[in-house]
Amino acid sequence: MALLTVQNLRKQYDQKTVVDSISFQFASGKCVALIGPNGAGKTTTLRMLSGLLKPSSGTISFAGMNRHDDIRKYIGYLPQHPVFYKWMTGKEFLVYVGRLAYMSKQEAEQHAFRLLERVGLSEAGNRRIGKYSGGMKQRLGIAQAMIHRPKLLMLDEPVSSLDPIGRRDVLNLMDELKQDMTILFSTHILSDADEVCDELLVLREGKLVESGTMNELRETYQTAKMELGLERNLAFYRDKVAALPGVSACFIDRNLLHVSAQDITEARQTILSAASDEDWPLTSFAINRASLEDMFMKVVND
Amino acid sequence: MQWLTLLQKEMTENVRNVKWIWVPLIMILIAIMDPLSNYYLPQIIDAAGGMPEGAEIQLPDYQPSDIVMMSLGQFSSIGVLIIALMTMGTISGERKSGVSELILVKPVSYVNYISSKWTAAVLLTLVSFSLGMVASWYYINLLFGELSFGALMQVLFFYGLWLMLVVSLSIFYNTLCRTPGLVAFLTIATIVLMNLVTTIFSHLLDWSPNKIANYIQQLLISGSVPSELIGAAIVTIVMSAVLLIASVYTFKTKDMAA
Known part of the structure; x- marks a missing residue:
């Protein structure tokens, strides 16, 4: 009650x-x-x-x-x-x-x-x-x-x-x-x-x-983003990732590939399987949860 | 119970901020000023260099009742000012500073809150005024001749009612605005206005509270209570009550926080 x-x-x-x-x-x-x-x-x-x-x-x-x-x-x-x-x-x-x-x-x-x-x-x-x-x-x-x-x-x-x-x-x-x-x-x-x-x-x-x-x-308000670290050819892989199904945006910032997607679980699967099939030179892979402040800003600025 | 707690706090506050010392002291001072200065006027003039050669002044032969009226005259000017200054922040100041937010968020009844403030102010006013008049009465008996204790009590009672009205006015303005200075100004302005109206329409307003002092003079001379004094006293009490009820009402309709 x-x-x-x-x-x-x-x-x-x-x-x-x-x-x-x-x-x-x-x-x-x-x-x-x-x-x-x-x-x-x-x-x-x-x-x-x-x-x-x-x-x-x-x-x-x-x-x-x-x-x-x-x-x-x-x-x-x-x-x-x-x-x-x-x-x-x-x-x-x-x-x-x-x-x-x-x-x-x-x-x-x-x-x-x-x-x-x-x-x-x-x-x-x-x-x-x-x-x-x-x-x-x-x-x-x-x-x-x-x-x-x-x-x-x-x-x-x-x-x-x-x-x-x-x-x-x-x-x-x-x-x-x-x-x-x-x-x-x-x-x-x-x-x-x-x-x-x-x-x-x-x-x-x-x-x-x-x-x-x-x-x-x-x-x-989760807008998870993935960050991919690659040894070389960032621009080349950026175009590759952007072409994958489920990926909504992809850009390079500070030597990392920033990827956003609607369904994070699905996008992760496609990216990782592509990476292992084609043997990408991956150095890191991380999923960033939106910070509390990001979420707050999103809620109050809508 | 709650009322007593509130009153006790007011009393403690007035003790700690030494109002219970300076208000009685000033009231005594203004009450004995006239009896003393009038009695010692010849000596004062001598000490100040005396009158020029050949000049002569005839000092009136004051009756005790004349001196009482002089003391009351001081109360109606300086006394009223002191009351207005001492009560101007009792509620408005608490609202301005924000303390009232903590107090009024407790289950405090507005009637208790306002009436306890009123009681504390009336007590301080009447005790100080009485002390002043007793001091004046002492010097009158010593220097000008006998004034009966009964007459003194009548003066205290009837003039006390007038001062109570002054306090009620101030409490009312306290609930109306939250600037203490403005409260004091409005209180004094209202009293001046009441005086003016009473003077202009004197023949119509026999029971005006402002006339209490005049009737007290009649009372002292004739020895019996004039019927108009009873009327004026009743009007004063009714006005105070109406002001208190209006205070509670304005307080209830107001938002307690800015």
Whole structure:
């Protein structure tokens, strides 16, 4: 059963449609990435899901929630640039937002303590937030999103503003967290999404252009290329390969023969059997899967 | 429960940013300025070089009620300015900086959020104002003659209502726009406008909140509460309530993130 179901969600400012009728759903326990270039509507979508923005139209439904229930009880949200009360300590802030989510004082304090430990801020917990570094604020942001044990954790660009070390910390933390909760996070960096998530939702100009698991997307957008290394007569073999059935293009670049084909398995067979029949001077043969970035570019530039 | 948590946070914030120190201090300062300067005016003039030969000034013989009105006059100008400045960012500032995004994404009721802000501001205002008036009352009794404690309490109650309205106005503008400076400007502009309208249509607006100070003067002189003061007090309370309801309403219709 789907944990979150979104139907025809739209957000319009004056004449500009920022999010255009997107629909998707995902099950409990998944880690879902909302991916797209800057300005695709990722933040707006997350803000509508968190209740911070009112959708112009469309519905958002949460498993087990009735119509008059407050969706905010079930979600934890980390904005892209979280801002805290500088005069509070990290621990005070966690307890405060926990209490706002109807936790008892004791419960909030105990959970705040555990969360600070989990995000690696036990020592900094009693210091003023004003003195925290960017990475520490981001980790405190994740802790505050989890304080009331939400069913869904939403993170808006959790790593894009961090340095490599902070980024690594947060990605590892997310990897741990996804064991016991559902995560929806936005990013414009595909390799981050690939690293931690199971499913992808690709947004472009406010529209949902693609969705599915990482492997499904790979299969759809696979444009495998073959690279042939030959000892001599590259131009001669290029014409030979180009004439083979199933080969769609063939060119020379950096002393390699680049071959693309619709059906990679079939093309491989014909090329290799031709090579062994005619005894080509092959030095190397490789199949290059399209890189993640190539795939991303293909999806969003279509 | 949630309301108390919110209020407690507001109070702690106002303690840590020392508002609970500077606001009462300024209020005391502006309240005792007039009683002291009027009492010591002859000495002040002497110290400043005295009057020219032959010049004579007749200082009026101030009654305690005159001095109370002077103190209230300071509150209606500088006091209102201080209140506007101290409350201008209580909601708009949080929305501008983005903290409200973290708070309002928790299941916080807008009624609790706004009313806790209002309560914290009203508490700070009224406590500071009361401290100021008590200080003024002390010097009045010492330097100008007796003013009964009962009269002081009446002044605190009725003028406190007016200051509460100022806070409510500021809270309302806080929910309307997200620039603290603009909130302060609109609050003060509205009060100036209300003053102007009350002056122009004086005969029609017997129950205008702006007239509370005038009626307090009558009260101090006659010793009994004028019926118009009760009317003005009721109008003030109703206006505050309407402003608070309007604040919650505007807040609900607004997107909480830019």
